[in-house]
Structures are given as C-alpha cells and as structure tokens.
Amino acid sequence: MDPSNAAPGANPNPGPNANGEDVKDTKPDLAATEHISIKVASSDNSEIMFKIKRTTKLAKLMQAYCTRTGKSPDSVRFLADGERISGDSTPDTLGLEDGDTIDVMTEQIGGRQ
C-alpha cells in the first residue's frame, strides 16, 4: 500500500486481513498475473489500493474496505463507472482492468433544506 494514498484513520500497517486471504494490500513484490490492482476512491478523495484475483467476488473487497476504514457496510455504496457493484460480481464479470477505480459513496439522506 502506498502510504500517501491511505485513507484517514486507516492503519498504515494492517498486516494480514481478517476477512480473507484473497484481498491484500498492494506490495511491490506481489505481481502475480491473476491478481489486479483496484483503487477504491471515496468522495473525500482518499484512495486505498487493493490487490485482488480476477475471479474473487467483490464482496470481499467491500468487506475489507469497511473493516479498514471503520465504515458500516450499510452506509457505503460501491460504484464502477457510476453503476452499483453487486457483491457477487468479480473483476472479470465487470470487466475491471488492472489499475481501475471503484468509487465509494456514502449514504445520502434528505428531508428538508
């Protein structure tokens, strides 16, 4: 993981992920062909890089992101090119390429001005 891209409050040295071995922070020495780097960018412009297998369900990445940032899974929405990502989809099914970005949005509510 590139420290300059760390989300605020994120642990700079998280170690093994609690949720699954498939989701890993980017390391320069890890460049297996079946893995691609996905950038998860939130609306406050913080970005976290994840390395993920092309065939891994993105639910794992979402979980890892929430764990990492301490956000509730209910309160965040993941979008690829403006379209909602279902947890069952994989980088392959979405056609994500190495270095692509996933946007994270925060729940919006409104009632009055």
Add this chain to the structure above:
Amino acid sequence: MPGGTKRRRAAEPGDVSGRIPGGFPGQAMEPEQPAGESSHSDGGWLEALILSPLRLAKRWLTGDGAPAPAPPQRTHAQTHAQAHARRAGQHRRRRQQQHQHARGQRRLLMGGSGSRMSRNAGLVHSYTARPAWAPDLLAAETASSAGWTESQRADTQSILSVDSSLGLRSETPRELRAEAAAPEKRAAARDAADAWLAQLRRKIEAALSASAPAAAAVATAAYDRLRLEERRIDERLDAAQERAARPALPGDAAAVIAAAMAGGFTAELNNVPVTARDMATLQDGRWLNDEVINFYMQLIMDRAERAPDLPRVHAFNTFFYSTLCESGYARVRRWTRRTRLFDKDLVIVPVHLGVHWCCAVIDLRQKAICYYDALLGDNPDCLRRLLRYLCDESRDKGAAEVVEAEWSLVCDKQIPRQRNGYDCGVFAIMFAEHAARRAPFQFSQETCPLLRRRVAYEIATGALI
C-alpha cells in the same frame, strides 16, 4: 404642438426641410438663430437650438453686449425670407427677451445657486435632455415668446424644466450625439431626475398614508388568512382529484408494505439493491435515503423501456450530481458508457443537497433543463452545471454539438410545494415520476402519506402502478 410632432415624425430621414422646425408655429423665426457654422449641416438646427441659449447665457454672464452675428441665409429657409426681412428689426429685442427667459429658467432649475459653470450646464441641459415632442415646445418658445403672455412663458418654462428634471433621453441619433458630447450635462440630468422622482415619491406616499393606514393593515391580515384558507382548500381538492385519478392500492398493499419494512427484506433491480432498512425510510415523517430514490429511478427507467408510448428516459443515480460537482466531468465521463444519452428524450438527475432532495430534468428534445425544488429554492448553479455536462458529454461521445445558447434553464416554481421538514424525497421522486411521462404534477403535500405507501408498494413489487 401634436400636429408639429406628427409632421416631424412623418418626415423622411433625408428630408431636410421636414426636419427643420419650419412647420412649427414659430417657423419664421428659425433662420434667425445665431447658429453659426453648424447650421449649415442638415442637423444644424438642433445644434443651433442647443448652442444659442448657451451663447446667450455666456454673453450675459461675461457681460459681453456685442450683437449676435448676422443669421446665415439658408436655402431651405428662402420661402420665409420675406418674413425674415420683416422681422429683422425685432431681432435685437427678441434676443434680450430670450436672454431674460434663460435667466429665469436657470434660476428655476438651479435654485439660483451654484457656480457659473454648473448653472450653464443646467441651463443647456434643459434643452438637450428633452423627449421627442419637446422640439415643438422649444421651437415655439425660442421663436415666438415675444408675442406671449407671461403665463404662457411660465407654462413653457415649467414644462421644459420638468422635462429636464426627468432626464428623458431624446430619440434621434443626432440628439443623442449632442447629448453624448457633454457627460457633465448628463450627470446633471441624472441628478435632477433623481431629485424629481424622490419628490414625486414623497408626494405619492404622503397621499397614500393619508388614506387610513390602519384599515389597510387589518385588511392585509384578513387577506392573508383568506389566502391561506384558499390554499388549503385547493390542496384538499387536488388531493381528492389525485386520489380519484390514480388507481387505488390493492387490498393486500398494507401487508406487502409491512413485509418490505420488516427485517430480512431485500430487492434488487439492475444491481441496485434495497433493504428493509432502506424501506423503513418510507415511513411517515422519515427522511428518504439514496437507496429508495435510486431504486425508484430504476423503476422509472424500467417502465419507460416497457412502454413504447412513453418518452425514452435515462435516470442518473443520486451520486451523479454530487460527483459531477465534487470532481468534475472527468469522474463521470464513463458513467454513460452503457447508455446512449443523446438518444433519450429525458434525463432525470436526482439532486442531493446535503439534507435536501431536489430533482432536475433534462429535456433533450425541447432543449430545456428544469429544476424542481419542493421548497421552491433557486439553484442556477445546478442548471448551468448540467448544461455544461451536456456540452462535455456530447463532445466526448461524439454526439451532435450542444449549443448552450439554444437551451433554456428553468427553475420551476409553479409546482407542488413541501410544507414540512421531511417529505422532500417523496416530492423529488414524484417530480421525476411525473416528468418521465410528461404528466402535469398532480400531487401535493396532502397526499404525501399516501404517496409514501404507494412508493413502498411499488418498490416491494418491483413495478410502478
């Protein structure tokens, strides 16, 4: 005077003789104006009218008693040559009278105070800043005041001085040119006009306040009450009409809605999920969240695809506008890669403003962007941003160019209005739903509880009624 005005207006632009004040009551006097060289041009009579009082005033102020230069002979005045000759002996006397007239008018205008320069400016101004009909008065006054009674002269003076204080602009280019040559005169004209208007306003206010102000206040309060009552009745009527116009929810709707708001419920349409937690925001008094609105946008698009007679609609999700605002076009450039946006008729853009939901609708056929805020707020930024987006998007996707000037940006205020602090999401959904079928907005605050149940039912069943 009106006859003179008509004649003058009717004259052709090139018709010099029609433009000189030869047709006015004081026609014979015109060639006697000591206008000098400027009188030889076809617009000379005007400069003559302007300059002669100025020169007179200057002569008076400097004590120069030299006689006025002999009037130039002008071909267009030859028909009046006899009259001219007959009255030549009166010339000197008339100069003096005009001179005195000028003094009187100057006092009238400037209250007898001020420097020589400013007094002169005010004096000349009374001739330059007059409306189109004034040349008649002016010609008559400067020409034939010799034969006038004091009261006639006074009337003319007062009319001319009112003209000047109004600061009215004359209409012909020539007059404008003369006016443009003297900015300090225009400034004086503006000051005089301001003072005159202020005076008029004081008089009107005084006249109004004299007629029972207390009664007016009481009447206003009563009027407001009646207006409020009328509005409530209107809303109840609208609600009744709407209930009659829309099919009622099926008998099992209550059970379906209750189940959708209970734990464990999830639905999904085009990958847009909604859960019981989101459905619960449709309970009365709660703020709607993005999931409900985004799901409903999918329902609207779904309906439009199924019904060929409805407009083709693309609805963005609630994050589109906020992303466009925060990160610009580049970040939303790929959001339409699966959609040919410019093949649609309507594009719906839900707008989230921190704690408030609004809705913008882009009509690609009528080239209009409408903004609907149930609290009747203004958002010109949003309209401009969306138009900017269309320009960028058309360029990026190679669609026909969007020409900004052809588009109208509308912040519609003649719309159903929210009267509480929690229903704006329902309004935003309803603006979108009605606009998507180009239907008039037939809903109101009164029906919001009903609309919440309807929306919940439609989401739970996955189709619009």
